Amino acid sequence: MGFLAFEPLALSALALLAIPLTRRAPERLQRIVLPIATAVVLLVAWHAFAVATRYELRMPGEAPRTVDVFPTPIQVLPAFVELLGDGRLVRYAIASLYRVLTGFALAAALGIPLGLAAGWFTRVSFAADPFIQALRPISPLAWIPISILAFGVEDGAAIFIIFLGAFFPIVTGTMTAVRSIPVAYVRAARNFGLDGLTLFRVVVFPAALPQIVTSLRIALGVGWLVVVAAEMNAINSGLGFLIVDARNMGMRYDLVVAGMLCIGLIGVLLDWMIRRLERLDEVRWGFSKV
Amino acid sequence: MPQPAKVVVEHVTKTFRRNDEELIVLDDLSLVVEPSEFVCVLGPSGCGKSTLLNMIGGFEVPSRGSLTIDGHPVRGPDPRRVFVFQEYGIFPWATVVDNIGLGLLRRPTAERERIVAHYVDLVGLKGFERSFPSELSGGMKQRVALARALAVAPDLVLMDEPLGALDSLTRLQMRAELLRIWKAERMTVMFVTHDVDESVQLADRVVVLSPRPSRIVDVVEVALPHPRDIGSPEYNRVKNRLYERLGVRHEI
Ligand SMILES: Nc1ncnc2c1ncn2[C@@H]1O[C@H](COP(=O)(O)OP(=O)(O)OP(=O)(O)O)[C@@H](O)[C@H]1O
Ligand SMILES: [Mg+2]
Numbered sequence: 001m002g003f004l005a006f007e008p009l010a011l012s013a014l015a016l017l018a019i020p021l022t023r024r025a026p027e028r029l030q031r032i033v034l035p036i037a038t039a040v041v042l043l044v045a046w047h048a049f050a051v052a053t054r055y056e057l058r059m060p061g062e063a064p065r066t067v068d069v070f071p072t073p074i075q076v077l078p079a080f081v082e083l084l085g086d087g088r089l090v091r092y093a094i095a096s097l098y099r100v101l102t103g104f105a106l107a108a109a110l111g112i113p114l115g116l117a118a119g120w121f122t123r124v125s126f127a128a129d130p131f132i133q134a135l136r137p138i139s140p141l142a143w144i145p146i147s148i149l150a151f152g153v154e155d156g157a158a159i160f161i162i163f164l165g166a167f168f169p170i171v172t173g174t175m176t177a178v179r180s181i182p183v184a185y186v187r188a189a190r191n192f193g194l195d196g197l198t199l200f201r202v203v204v205f206p207a208a209l210p211q212i213v214t215s216l217r218i219a220l221g222v223g224w225l226v227v228v229a230a231e232m233n234a235i236n237s238g239l240g241f242l243i244v245d246a247r248n249m250g251m252r253y254d255l256v257v258a259g260m261l262c263i264g265l266i267g268v269l270l271d272w273m274i275r276r277l278e279r280l281d282e283v284r285w286g287f288s289k290v
Numbered sequence: 291m292p293q294p295a296k297v298v299v300e301h302v303t304k305t306f307r308r309n310d311e312e313l314i315v316l317d318d319l320s321l322v323v324e325p326s327e328f329v330c331v332l333g334p335s336g337c338g339k340s341t342l343l344n345m346i347g348g349f350e351v352p353s354r355g356s357l358t359i360d361g362h363p364v365r366g367p368d369p370r371r372v373f374v375f376q377e378y379g380i381f382p383w384a385t386v387v388d389n390i391g392l393g394l395l396r397r398p399t400a401e402r403e404r405i406v407a408h409y410v411d412l413v414g415l416k417g418f419e420r421s422f423p424s425e426l427s428g429g430m431k432q433r434v435a436l437a438r439a440l441a442v443a444p445d446l447v448l449m450d451e452p453l454g455a456l457d458s459l460t461r462l463q464m465r466a467e468l469l470r471i472w473k474a475e476r477m478t479v480m481f482v483t484h485d486v487d488e489s490v491q492l493a494d495r496v497v498v499l500s501p502r503p504s505r506i507v508d509v510v511e512v513a514l515p516h517p518r519d520i521g522s523p524e525y526n527r528v529k530n531r532l533y534e535r536l537g538v539r540h541e542i
Contacts, residue, residue, distance in 0.1 A: 193393065203381070
């Protein structure tokens with residue numbers, strides 16, 4: 001037992017050694033080794049914490065037994081296998097993704113045109129901006145009761161909440177993007193006789209696009225944060241539901257942690273996908289120093 | 291019959307409000323520019339050169355006085371008189387051909403492509419048609435801006451320090467290029483600069499402005515044929531006179 005308690009610490013020390021050892025290594029190697037070292041340190045810390053919080057339970061007339069409060073990393077592995085095996089993980093992940101992507105698409109479809117209009121036309125901004133600013137600070141989660149009242153405990157409720165969470169970053173981001181277009185671009189366009197929709201299509205929209213893409217990225221991140229919370233409160237499926245359900249039905253904290261890790265992993269994947277937009281010719285100019 | 295003047299600036303005054311006080315930028319300016327003339331506007335920084343050009347381009351309105359082009363009061367921007375900006379002129383999201391074709395969007399595609407190809411050739415950007423501005427050098431970007439302006443066949447080109455951001459060698463090359471195009475197209479050019487040499491190399495006439503509140507101190511004719519010999523006595527005479535008018539001695 002003493003050896004087992006010692007081994008993780010040795011592992012951690014070994015991982016920390018990677019920092020001085022890779023100082024002269026090529027960057028490509030550093031990129032691989034250093035995050036692995038961090039992962040080892042984090043896992044060891046987690047393991048140590050889980051072990052330290054175990055306690056002996058002595059009930060009269062029973063043999064004393066060790067109670068695990070938190071699962072260790074090793075205990076979470078079978079939880080993954082269990083979730084994959086009974087198909088829950090895939091089913092719930094698809095349910096969550098469907099809600100996020102639908103809410104996000106609706107938010108973009110409404111938010112981008114409204115943001116363009118409010119950024120460009122002062123009169124639209126006068127009319128809409130105070131309400132956008134007043135509604136924006138209300139957490140999307142505060143809308144959960146209203147949302148359930150309107151849509152029931154259904155996909156609609158979650159989609160609506162995600163829509164709200166994604167809509168405001170997109171509107172305000174697009175609005176700011178339009179307002180920060182250099183005057184020279186607009187002057188040049190007007191000088192060459194561009195007006196109306198052509199001016200929008202040829203100058204305003206492309207000039208604002210890099211910042212719009214950034215706001216989409218933020219909005220998708222918010223949507224993914226919000227879906228879990230919405231599912232924990234209002235819905236009976238999805239990764240958020242998986243987490244509350246695992247706790248409520250039998251204190252399965254190993255499943256809770258496995259669910260959390262999946263949420264993080266899918267979040268990274270979503271962000272990676274939307275970041276690929278930044279490489280398109282139409283927006284690349286806005287992300288590189290010229 | 292004498293040709294009517296291209297640009298007539300009559301008693302134009304421009305003021306801006308700043309912290310509740312009036313800032314007089316241009317003070318009672320009068321100037322006539324003839325068709326096909328190349329006029330440089332020279333003056334110290336902040337004297338109102340850009341403001342003057344912006345008013346002629348239709349982006350600003352004079353506070354007092356009148357401004358006419360071809361006998362008509364200026365009412366706003368117009369593709370017949372195009373502005374070449376020092377920076378931010380061309381669109382970073384569009385390719386070279388899309389930038390140059392900006393003023394030709396209403397023309398049929400075939401005609402647009404033909405005109406764009408002609409100007410790509412004229413400014414020496416063949417082979418870079420599909421490039422984005424971030425892939426071009428400073429001088430190439432400025433040539434895109436120039437081609438874009440010329441493609442709409444303007445009869446007046448307004449240039450606000452168009453070569454200011456370039457290194458001295460590229461500036462020299464671009465000046466020669468500009469003169470070559472001007473001789474071919476015969477448009478009227480108003481060219482703002484604060485570089486004395488640049489104005490003597492390019493202009494038929496140089497208009498010298500004083501510091502704010504700005505007035506015209508002098509209008510100097512440069513009676514030298516192109517290409518100009520920058521070692522000639524006349525060149526130096528004009529140059530000295532300009533330095534003197536600007537109130538600086540150029541011997542160091
Ligand atoms: N929109 C504006 N509002 C207030 N003041 C302005 C505005 N535009 C210009 N000015 C002022 O007018 C003066 C002249 O500006 P302008 O840009 O015309 O100078 P310039 O001669 O082009 O200078 P530079 O050579 O540095 O480009 C400056 O003092 C500037 O602060
Ligand atoms: Mg200026």
